[in-house]
Amino acid sequence: MVAADSEGPKDPGIRCPSHRMFRRERSIPLQSSAAALCNNLSVLQLPARNLTLFGVVHGPSAQVLSAAPDGVPLAQRQLHVKEGAGVSPPHITQVHWCVLPFRVLLVLTSHRGIQMYESDGSIMVYWHALNSGDASSVQAVFAQGIAASGHFICVAKGPNIMLSEELAGHQTPVTDIAAEPVQGQDGMADMVTADDSGSLCVWRSGPEFTLLTRIPGFGVPCSSVQLWQGIIAAGYGNGQVHLYEATTGTLNIQINAHARAICALDLAPEVGKLLSAAEDTFVHIWKLSRNPESGCIEVEHCHGECVPDTQVCGAQFCDPSGSSFAVTGYDLTEILRFGSV
Structure with a gap:
């Protein structure tokens, strides 16, 4: 387990750079x-x-x-x-x-x-x-939660997943969907869905969708989920980010990343950077990797950014390499942009 708070990581197991990696750039006005x-x-x-x-x-x-x-x-x-x-x-x-x-x-x-x-x-x-x-x-x-999975567009509707068919896997409303192509298998993809109870379902997509594993919740909503190289990153209403093995559902790392509810996660697939944003006004960027010897998931805290007096509600990388990201906030009439130093 590793831990961090809104000011940055405190656990010595999280590596942290000695310099800022991103700087504020020109904002984009909203109507x-x-x-x-x-x-x-x-x-x-x-x-x-x-x-x-x-x-x-x-x-x-x-x-x-x-x-x-x-x-x-x-x-x-x-x-x-x-x-x-x-x-x-x-x-x-x-x-x-x-x-x-x-x-x-x-x-x-x-x-x-x-x-x-x-x-x-x-x-x-x-x-x-x-x-x-x-x-x-x-x-x-209502409908909420969108992801592209192979040739399918997956959309959550109430407690089920709407595709070319309806897949029943959740007992409470689905909150988010993430998908990742399976390398070397055209038209196949892994997909993970999250719900209001914190439960996760992992699917294999294709001509027929198959439920691979179910990860039980613990009574805290999972607002955002991402999938990268067999690693599930799930953000919860208590400010924690959990990293699971997609194939087994095993919890490998728990990060106390934020002081308030997480509102968005995003992944830069080329480098394995994970972005987490929350209602505590902070955006954190983490580097995910696997130990080449043990195969275990490892995490490095790369950057922390405060958006003062703002309830952050959206954040996403602007490119696959994670060299820039953008942030939205409740009642904020601009999109904030941040680029690499």
Whole structure:
């Protein structure tokens, strides 16, 4: 076990650099502030066009922005919830880009349904309405949690996973989904889902989805989950990050990373950097690796960043190498950018 608090790591088992690795860069203005939702930021890098796209949710709308490498905003588009049945106000719960083998789609989830757009948000290509059921029911129907898994787009709806089929694996609402391609197996991918009780389910995707293992919760919601080289990183409402073996569900490392609830995790797949952001105003970056002799997971604390007086609600790396990241905060009308020193 290793431990850290909002000021940085205290446990001698966590290696820590002697210098700052990131510095604040030019912010990107928003038309509306970010909503207080977990994982409320999605980033898509377009190297061929020298652009980066950002997606942020604000109530019934999502803002899709494009920016140059220096942070100069170039264009902004507002996407709204499609009209549908129901008496409750429509709100978007998440916006996320899904990178498929031959296509990139922008996916919005809401209390109304699932909307899929071309990557720039210009054209809606698919709309899936949620069945609101009996209006007198006290159970809310919504979609939340998005991931691309092979040729599939996986979206959480209530306690189940909506794919080309519906997979029942959770007893409480699903909060997040993460997926990673299986090397050397085309069209196959590992996927992990998290829920409000803290339980995790690990799946093998393909023509048929198979539940590989179930990791029991401990009564604390898991708000965000990531998957990298067989390592599951799960962020919880008590500020902890747990690192599990995906194949066995074994807990290898517990990091007391934050003083308040974690709202977002992200991974830079090329280098194994893990980003954690929480309501305590801090963003931490960790380096994951495996000991070549024992095969055990090891963690190094790389950087800590405070966003003063801000309830952070979204954070994501802006490139696969983890050389830059962006942050959103509740009632903050800008996207904060940080780049390597």
